[in-house]
Amino acid sequence: MRIAICEIGRRMYDKSLVAATDGNISVRTDGNVLITPSGVCKGDLTPDMILKVGLNGELRGGNGLPSSEMKLHLRVYTSAPQFKAVIHAHPPYATAFAVAGATFSPLSYPTSYAVLGEIPLARYAVASTDELASSIEPFVTAGKQAILMENHGAVTCGESVRDAYYLMERLEAHAKIDYLAKHLGGARELTEEEKKRFLKLDAHNDTPVSHHRLTADY
Numbered sequence: 001m002r003i004a005i006c007e008i009g010r011r012m013y014d015k016s017l018v019a020a021t022d023g024n025i026s027v028r029t030d031g032n033v034l035i036t037p038s039g040v041c042k043g044d045l046t047p048d049m050i051l052k053v054g055l056n057g058e059l060r061g062g063n064g065l066p067s068s069e070m071k072l073h074l075r076v077y078t079s080a081p082q083f084k085a086v087i088h089a090h091p092p093y094a095t096a097f098a099v100a101g102a103t104f105s106p107l108s109y110p111t112s113y114a115v116l117g118e119i120p121l122a123r124y125a126v127a128s129t130d131e132l133a134s135s136i137e138p139f140v141t142a143g144k145q146a147i148l149m150e151n152h153g154a155v156t157c158g159e160s161v162r163d164a165y166y167l168m169e170r171l172e173a174h175a176k177i178d179y180l181a182k183h184l185g186g187a188r189e190l191t192e193e194e195k196k197r198f199l200k201l202d203a204h205n206d207t208p209v210s211h212h213r214l215t216a217d218y
């Protein structure tokens, strides 16, 4: 699990989803949480740097300081126990929307919508505070897995660290496409008929599209 966290950290850094020492990754394992340390570039993580904490934030293993956004991660696990991994990053296009106080049109890019659903924008709160954790809580409690954080960045929650990472990568791809489309005159809205058909059925086998999140290759 520690190796997986380091590998995902490297991907996040290599894909510029974070800069310098920004961003954090955690995985829940029974009553413990493995979490990245504070102040280390996600491209430079090694397994021995990963810390183990309890659900109240008490240090249970490792040396150094846990991520400064630990409260955000722990709030996800205590309010939505179905999630086993959390990633927080500052992907440039998605964060640009969040800094502008905006989110993107959910159905402008249906294949992304099938995986991410509607992307909420959590109200602004100061980094690393309880208020920041509270700002995302209603969304994760409602099962949202990809959330923009106003004037800050994004958080994704998944069934595994890889799942949470793919959500972050897709979120950024969708934000970039939406941004580029805006500069080409704006995204074409689906017609009501197209929306209805898309929301109701998967083209291949008549299953609601939302059931295909983990297997989609649209």
Ligand SMILES: [Zn+2]
Residues within 6 Å of the ligand: 022, 023, 088, 089, 090, 127, 152, 153
């Ligand atoms: Zn941040």
